[in-house]
Amino acid sequence: MSNFGGFQPGSATANPSTKVEITVSCRNLIDKDVLSKSDPICVLYTAQLGTDKFAEFERTEIIQNNLNPDFVKKFILDYYFEECQRLKFEIYDIDSASSKLNRHDFLGAAQCSLGQILGSAGNRLQLPLQISSFTIAHKTEYIKNTLDPTWREFCIPVASLCNGDYDRTIKVECYDWDSDGSDDFIGEFRTNMRHLREGTPHENTYELINPKKKAKKKGYKSSGTISLIKCTVEAGVSFLDYITGGTQVNFTVAIDFTASNGAPSQANSLHYISGNRINAYEQAIMAVGQILQDYDSDKLFPVLGFGARIPPDGRVSHEFAVNFNEQNPFCAGIQGVMQAYKSCLPYIQLHGPTNFSPVINHVARFAQAYPDGSNYFILLIITDGIISDMDFTKDAIIKASSLPLSIIIIGVGPAEFDAMEVLDGDKQILSYRGKNAERDIVQFVPLRDFVGGVGSSSSAMLSQARLAKEVLAEVPDQFLSWMKKHGIKPNPSPPQQPNQQSHPAPTQQHKPQGYPVPMQSPSQHGYPAQQSSQYGYQASMQQPSQQGYPGASTVHAGGSYPGQAPPQYQQPTAAYHTQDRFASQTAAQPTAPSAPPAF
Incomplete structure (x- = not known):
């Protein structure tokens, strides 16, 4: 049959439609940023x-530092007169390169139909942005394969829950978690802080109601019940209360020197050093270190490396001093850390595998010597790849979760880091062989979510600020959870002396009295014996005998990491004396051999 101009007898024409362009502008948006204005995006x-289910259609561009954006990108829709085409516009303040909207600040939403827009004068419709009357105050972990879950206890400021208004309505929603993010709504109930605090156990058992099921099903009663086990209100103390009371924050850096980073001499290497730009490792060190150094009185930071072959004989080490001074691995300030990092690269050979447990156990051995709350430890691990010793790492983290220690992991490079999310207990508490972590102590973020590229521009500085904000946001809560669990109250602030500065200038001459002894030689204060070379390098790692924190077995060049389960822990021995060994000790400078070794 002939076809004349698209005419096909016996067929039906698709519903006729007209293309419509929608342009979005906003005025007087909320400013969510501290260092600048919000960076809005519109999602249709x-x-x-x-x-009544909405699906994402498209997004506009991001407009930097603007509370009155006029978005250039247009939404192009098919218009059907006979249909009610419902639209929802959501505005977000973009804080990183992540495509996940829940990682960004929600600024508001508006709903209408396409017909409303086209029927308005001049096809212009002005809508107020609505911010939901409820905001998320807390999310529990998910518990798999059970209809009778008991979620772990959590602590939340009353101000975050109800702004101090005990009669303000609190809504609790329950979902069936799905790994693809499409969680299924089970039901909800409403209460208030006064009822939670003063009600009897029977009065604090709530039926979960699913409004849709209730409207559709006759005889529907509920979708289950949720009972409050315990609710107490305690006078709150803050992270700052402990800091002003004298608690020291000790910062340690661990750097991945495995071969997957690429040869440092090549421009595409993650360890490539250039005079006009900083690499991914430098970005991570600066972003986190510049914040944490303010809480360390003398700004001396131990820096460890792992995954490299080291001089003089090329043995593989997963726990060596980056400044090549085993007895004194401290670097003076963040600039000292950066200098030691750059100086060591010509003297090591990037190798592998990627083992985290040795550096975690290293810091944990120090942390266990301070059960009194006088010191808290933060370990920053920067890595480009998937962990090779995942079981050992899980075991080390679970052991360390009872100690005054937090672990920050920053992933650099293009690798997929899905396995790392297992270690971050935001969604589900970390477990291994039937043992659960006492608390969540790990925060993992990929650097690419915050840094679009590397460089020294102001945009790179802003990216570093956002990275620091993300990775350090959980540290105060982790710090407080440990102090609370162990019943440690902050010390009173020391009295201000006449003419004394409120914040004395930090010294870089010695560690304060009581600071844990770092990487001592075998004869000093019971530190586990290490095999050392003429340069003071750690040539291999031997099983230490400290309480509960094994090191890795010896790993030689070309060897593989042990695949068996973590070894049984040894009984405690005398170690980690707290005398002021550093009364006259300065931060060690890199002491590498005069020429790079040939392995």
Whole structure:
């Protein structure tokens, strides 16, 4: 049959539609940023015909530092007169390169139909941005494969829960978690802080109601019940209360020197050093270190490396001093850390595998010597790849979760880091062989979510600020959870002396009295014996005998990391004396051989 101009007898023409362009502008948006104005983006959602479910349609560009954006990108839609085409516009303040909207600040939303826009004068419709009357105050972990879950206890400021208003309505929602993010709504109930605090156990058992099921099903009663086990309100103390009371924050850096980073001499290496830009490792060190150094009185930081072959004989080490001074691995300030990092690269050979447990156990051995709350430890691990000793790492983290220690892991480079999320207990508490971590002490973020590229521009500085904000946001809560669990109250602030500065200038001459002894030689204060070379390098790692924190077995060049389960821990021995060994000790400078070794 002939076809004249698209005319096909016996067929039906698709519903005729007209293309419509929608342009979005906003005025007087909320400013969510501290160092600058919000960076808004508009996300358009469309609803399927006959349903109330919205699906994302498209996004505009991001407009930097603007509370009154006029978005250039237009939304192009098919318009059908006979349909009610429901639209929802959501505005977010973009804080990183992540595509996940829940990682960004929500600024508001507006809903309308496409017909409302086209029917308005001049096809212009002005809508107020609505911010939900409820905001998320807390999310529990998910518990798999059970209809009778008991979630772990959590602590939340009353101000965050109800702004101090005990009669303000609190809504609790329950979902069936799905790994793809499409969680299924089970039901909800409403209460208030006064009822939670003063009600009897029977009065604090709530039926979960699913409004849709209730409207559709006759005889529907509930979708289960949730009972409050315990609710107490305690006078709060802050992270700052402990800091002003004298608690020291000790910062340690661990750097991945495995071969997957690429040869440092090549421009595409993650360890490539250039005079006009900083690499990914330098970005991570500066972003986190510049914040944490303010809480360390003398700004001396131990820096460890792992995954490299080291002089003089090329043995593989997963716990060596980056400044090549085993007895004194401290670097003076963040600039000292950066200098030691750059200086060591010509003297090591990048190798592998990627083992985290030795550096975690290293810091944990120090942390266990301070059960009194006088010191808290933060370990920053910067890595480009997937962990090779995952079981050992899980075991080390679970052991360390009872100690005054937090672990920050920053992933650099293009690798997929999905396995790292297992270590971050935001969604589910870390477990291994039937043992659970006492608390979540790990925060993992990929650097690429915050840094679009490397460089020294102001945009790179802003990216570093956002990275620091993300990775350090959980540290105060982790710090407080450990102090609370162990019943440690902050010491009173020391009295201010006449003419004394409120913040004395930090010294870089010695560690304060009581600071844990770092990487001592075998004869000093019981530190586990290490095999050392003429340069003071750690040539291999031997099993220490400290309480509960094994090191790795010896790993020689070309060897593989042991695949068996973590070894049984030894009984405690005398170690980690707290005398002021550093009364006249300065930060060690790199002491590498005069020429790079040939392995």
